[in-house]
Amino acid sequence: MYIKDIAQFEGKEIELKGWVANRRDSKGLVFINLRDGSGLVQCIADQSKLTEDEFNCAGKLGLESSIEINGLVVKDERQIGGFEVQVSALKVLQFTEDYPIAKKEHGIDFLMDKRHLWLRSQRQWAIMKIRNTITFAIHEFFQKEGFIQMDAPIFTGNACEGTSNLFETDFYGDPAYLSQSGQLYGEAMAMAFGKIYTFGPTFRAEKSKTRRHLSEFWMIEPEIAFCDIHQNMDIIESFLQYVIKKVLADCQHELNLIDRDQSVLKTSLEPFPRLTYDEAVAIIKGEKDVNGQNSIKSLEDELEQVNQQYQKMEAEIAEREAKLAIPGMKKGEINFNQNKVATLKQELKDLEEAQRNIPQWIASAKNFEYGNDLGGSDETVITRLFDKPIMVYDWPHEVKAFYLKRNPESPRFARGVDLLAPEGYGEIVGGGERETDEQKLREKIIEHDLPMEAFEWYLDLRKYGTVPHAGFGLGLERLVTWLCKLKHVRESIPFPRMYGRLLP
């Protein structure tokens, strides 16, 4: 018996096992919000309906105490799930004292230290449920489309995209690296099965402290034989839209719990704009407008708005603090105003961040140098102008990986594609059409200063029946972060591993 199915048991006696998510008491009554992993329900312990011992126990339950109850399911519109349980019997498995995560705001460092407990909170629960739906939808899409799932090795002897950000380990006395991509192995499997995808962990030793980097993350890498860059973009689009549709269909409750505005998810079911690198650069530099919006202008407008909002908030804080200074205010009112001031100050800090960041972004966009890769801020700048993901393709070949094919009509471009998520999220997919010519690959390997002997097996793929093929890599956590509109990627995975964070 799980709380999520409670509606089927109206008027019936049930048994529930779970944890105390909240408790309030009143004379003769104890209200327990019970959490069982599937949902949340309020249980009422009434002194007149329980033994003295049971009622005393109910009153002593600390947050996250584990209990078993029996009770009657009653319809009550006021409650979250529309039902409550009138307790007829209560058994305590453990009284919990001093549960560290209190019913109030906490700082991120504290919460990350308590991640193993934080996962029990409603918001984190909802995010992990959505992550699960996304994972399932990904498998479902590829399986339906006839892709074979493969597991790429995690220990690798060669670096596929440079060596600076690899985790080195000891493999029976030889150096080995934790995989930063399964792609080269995926290409080999695609030559055996036609269409494959990997779904596995990936490790990058980047000393990054930004909202979109993890040291360990999960990547999905499809690879398709007989596929060019345009067909690849078709697949990226239908794949992502499949996942988004699934989340919209199956996760309404969770999306509401985390207050996700769904309008952008819905417009993302329309075709994704496809821009060449040249077009994207023109937009970023403000030389070309999109839907009547100019990148530089919109940033300047936003900065102006931020400044105005900042002044408004400062005024409100001053006003409330002045009120608080006058004696005679009721306790409840004091609390309310103090909480309000605290949240306003928090928002003020966010605005200050924006005031520091936006001018940097404007400068970076204005001074963007043609031929460079897009930086994080450039991605933010361009994606803010669209209400759906965009795909940018045909990149200057110097900035992209060695295995990408050149555009035959314009060889200074490599046929790579990045998918940039809207709402400022930026790159969540990187991929492209692969180089098919052995000689050109050898030249590229030398150019990138990579050890040729480590790639001989990969070059075999071009020696024995080379065919046009393409694929891409999707960062699962970045997708979860965007779909849930999280501020930081660290909340998208149960136990994030990042620079400075190995525990819990």
Added chain:
RNA sequence: UCCUUGAUAGCUCAGCUGGUUAGAGCGAGUGACUGUUAAUCACUAGGUCCCUGGUUCGAGCCCAGGUCAGGGAGCCA
């Protein structure tokens, strides 16, 4: 690696120009209340002001170095 902000009670924070005994809310504990939703109300306990050194009659506050964390850049999914 660089830029930037910060570290004060279990948690979130305030602490004025360096000045006597360190402040609030939440949480915890005790009590009151039969319909609460982060319940409310009263009372109680709770401090190595991150570390090391310096300036000063006097440092939570100033200076130097370090540690840790937040945000951003580079790099990337």
